[in-house]
Amino acid sequence: MDKPIEEWPPEVTIERIGEYASAGQKEAAGAGAKLIEYATFAVRTRALITQTQPAVVYSYDPHAFVASMLGRIGRRSIPLIFHLHELPETRGLSRSSLEGWVVRAALRGTKSASAVVFPERFRARHWLMAANDLRAPIIAPNCPGQNYFPGPRDWSETIAARFRAREVVYIGHVSADNGHLEGLRALALTDGSRMRVIGGYRPEFGVTFNALARQLGVADRVSLDGWLRQDDLIARASAAGAGLSLHKPVSKGLEYLGSASNKLFEYAAMGLPVVVPNRESYRDFLNDAEWVTYADIEQPESIARAIDSIFADRERYAAMSRAARRAFEEQYNYERVFAPALERIVELGGVAKPGRAAAGDLAEAS
Numbered sequence: 001m002d003k004p005i006e007e008w009p010p011e012v013t014i015e016r017i018g019e020y021a022s023a024g025q026k027e028a029a030g031a032g033a034k035l036i037e038y039a040t041f042a043v044r045t046r047a048l049i050t051q052t053q054p055a056v057v058y059s060y061d062p063h064a065f066v067a068s069m070l071g072r073i074g075r076r077s078i079p080l081i082f083h084l085h086e087l088p089e090t091r092g093l094s095r096s097s098l099e100g101w102v103v104r105a106a107l108r109g110t111k112s113a114s115a116v117v118f119p120e121r122f123r124a125r126h127w128l129m130a131a132n133d134l135r136a137p138i139i140a141p142n143c144p145g146q147n148y149f150p151g152p153r154d155w156s157e158t159i160a161a162r163f164r165a166r167e168v169v170y171i172g173h174v175s176a177d178n179g180h181l182e183g184l185r186a187l188a189l190t191d192g193s194r195m196r197v198i199g200g201y202r203p204e205f206g207v208t209f210n211a212l213a214r215q216l217g218v219a220d221r222v223s224l225d226g227w228l229r230q231d232d233l234i235a236r237a238s239a240a241g242a243g244l245s246l247h248k249p250v251s252k253g254l255e256y257l258g259s260a261s262n263k264l265f266e267y268a269a270m271g272l273p274v275v276v277p278n279r280e281s282y283r284d285f286l287n288d289a290e291w292v293t294y295a296d297i298e299q300p301e302s303i304a305r306a307i308d309s310i311f312a313d314r315e316r317y318a319a320m321s322r323a324a325r326r327a328f329e330e331q332y333n334y335e336r337v338f339a340p341a342l343e344r345i346v347e348l349g350g351v352a353k354p355g356r357a358a359a360g361d362l363a364e365a366s
Contacts, residue, residue: 015048017041034098038063046071054078055349056114061085062106069109079348082106082113083341085142085260087123087253090130107131115344122256122281140341141259141285145334149234149269151325159271159321162241166311167194169240169272171233171263174201174209174224177254179246179297181212186303188216193307196240200227234270241317242310243267243274246297258285265332271325273317275306291324 008014018037021029029037041063049057049071058081059068065082072078090107094100110116110131117138118124124137152158168187174180174197187195195218201209206224213219225236237243245264249255258281267274268291276282278294286292293310296302311317331337 015044017044031098038067038098038102042067042070046073049075049078055351056081056345058083058345062088062102065113066102066105066109069105069112076112079114080112081115081117081341081345081348082110083117083140084123084127085119087127087251087256087260089252090127114348115341117341119260120256120258120281121284122258123253123260126252126256138341138344139259141265141332141337142262143265143328143332143334143337144262144269146329148266149238151271155271155322155325156318159318162239162272162321163311163314163317165194165239165241166192167196167240168242168244168275168307169196169198169237169267170244170246171237171266172199172245174199175205177248177250179244179248180209182297182300182303183244183246184209184212184218184222185216185300186307187221188218189300189304190307191311192221193311194221194223195244196223196225196236198225198228198233198237237266238270238272240272242307243270243272244303245274245276246295246303247277248297249277249279255279256281258282265328268324268328268332271321271328273310273320273324275303275310278302289323289327291320291327 017040045064045067049068053075056079057068057072059065060083062084065080065084068080072080084106088099088103090103093104107127107130110128110133115138116124116128116133116135117140118127119140119142121139124139128134128137168183170180170183172178180197183195183197187193197209201224209224210219213222228236243263243266245257245261245267247254247257247261253260257277258279264274264276273291273293275293275295276286277297282292282294293306295306310320
């Protein structure tokens with residue numbers, strides 16, 4: 001859907017299949033067009049497996065996994081890894097949609113994978129129970145790399161400026177299901193905080209959001225930035241003082257979001273305390289982390305109390321900010337969390353083990 005934005009090493013080949021189009025255009029395509037595009041992808045996947053005879057095939061999400069299974073027919077000796085990031089519904093699958101058939105095939109074929117990787121423990125349990133697969137999965141939380149946010153020259157100065165600004169940031173698709181309206185109502189109940197919202201949204205929701213902001217009298221304290229390029233996103237988000245993650249459990253994927261939310265760990269990389277839903281998935285993974293505050297996301301009053309508590313005390317705020325950055329550097333960076341999956345790839349592929357990446361800079365001590 002998007003044009004490449006990364007510079008890849010010369011030994012890496014990226015092959016993109018299909019026409020460039022936005023997510024909305026892809027979703028609006030007819031059933032026939034979707035079937036043709038997926039069939040083309042599956043045929044090309046099989047051709048590449050035949051041509052390259054890879055040491056390992058690493059497939060990401062059901063569409064890639066099913067195409068890889070088809071491509072591996074007659075070549076079962078090639079190890080196949082299934083990484084399930086998004087968690088689709090596993091019951092009541094439609095027989096009139098491509099998605100339903102792909103998910104059904106992925107469930108039936110899960111046992112054939114040499115390893116299974118998930119970003120979150122409850123997602124793994126839910127899928128593997130549906131697939132009748134009793135093995136232990138590899139859990140690789142959805143964390144950014146160590147170079148995502150290099151950090152400011154002076155953490156003390158940055159933290160002080162953030163505390164004065166009292167701005168909370170919400171990164172991600174803007175919608176009612178993601179708690180943005182509750183967040184807006186909570187803003188009206190806070191002690192003068194501001195809110196910046198970064199992410200794409202449907203025009204009709206933007207109208208609803210802005211109308212509610214005016215009705216609540218907080219329009220001058222809200223910035224609805226829309227979709228931004230990555231460098232602009234980081235620049236604006238890292239000037240805020242706290243991060244919001246208020247997703248409602250409207251699906252199993254959103255209910256089991258604790259370690260699957262990339263935004264949560266991007267906030268940590270920027271040294272931002274966060275407000276998250278008071279749900280089992282988050283509690284199980286984050287426990288009583290110093291940089292995390294829990295709230296009932298259906299209750300704006302609870303969200304407002306959580307925001308105000310973060311900015312209530314300067315010294316505590318500084319400690320939470322440093323704890324967030326430290327958690328990213330020591331625990332929640334891609335190089336660390338993906339290591340178990342990488343070791344399995346190395347084991348299955350029979351290739352030399354890569355060297356460990358150097359640790360990032362730790363937020364300076366108080």
